[in-house]
Amino acid sequence: MEGKSQLQDWNVAAALIKAAASPADFGAQFDLGLAYLVNEMFEEAIEPFERASELRPNSVPTLNNLSVAYTRAGDGAAAELAARTALSMDPDSAGSYQCLGNALRRRGDPHGAIDAYHECLRRQPQDMDTHHNLGLALEEAGRLRDALHEQELVLRWRPRDMLALIQAGKVNEKLSDFDAALRMFRRACEVDPTSTRAWECLGWRLLKLGRQGESPASYEGSVTAFQHVVELDPDSVMGNLNLGAALLLLNRPADALPYAERAHQLAPNSEDAIENLRLARERSSDLEPEPG
Secondary structure, eight states: OSSOOSSSTOOOHHHHHHHHHHHTTTTHHHHHHHHHHTOOOOHHHHHHHHHHHHHSSTHHHHHHHHHHHHHHHTTTHHHHHHHHHHHOTTTTOOHHHHHHHHHHHHTHHHHHHHHHHHHHHHOOOTHHHHHHHHHHHHTTTHHHHHHHHHHHHHHHHHHOOOOHHHHHHHHHHHHTOOOHHHHHHHHHHHOOOOOOOHHHHHHHHHHHHHHTOOOTHHHHHHHHHHHHHHHHHHOOOOHHHHHHHHHHTTOHHHHHHHHHHHHHHHOTTOOOHHHHHHHHHHHHHHHHHOOO
């Protein structure tokens, strides 16, 4: 996001009142767009930024924010157009190149995104958000070593960056460096113990490790990780599904059953949930004593 708003608390209701009272006021429309962006209301942010751009057509920050809103709302084509329009006005705008890279990634063009991110970094070489996004684009383009280098660069500057920790772990997995992946996922869980995504990644890695036969004890670790997921989000389909699966692998079907039932309740058409529930019920019934 670009531009500084006078709305210190980013209150959408207050911004709406101000914008409605002053429909021809550039600042009021711009502030409303920013308030929506800060509150992750991306589709809603598009209209006020478009109005602000009509009121001040040469405003590069407005076009960049419009591009951000379109990208996050899923419209890569409109996001690309806004970013390229901004660059036509200011060919040296690092922010516009970053927006263009994000738009091109949204459009499924990682190679174009890589070029755009490089242009941004030529102008702002220490922009760690762009280094992270460049790493994502490089990963999508299959350049895994280069992708890992970018995430590691981010972590040298920002050791507690959750996005970089998780992405570095995923790239290490693709490179078959499973020990490094585990270190990254564990570190992410330490940095933010409330992150369900971090616990899911750690649980999956431990579950895969156990299935590969390298460390059967890792099943216990995966159970702990997925328990954290379910505690943080009881309605997590994957958390309940994977916790049930890990408990089944530990031959604890009675413990697995409530999680298998919950996963099936949340996703009744999921083949994995249906199979997990079948196995948990079948194996739990096998453990019941026969009537005397």
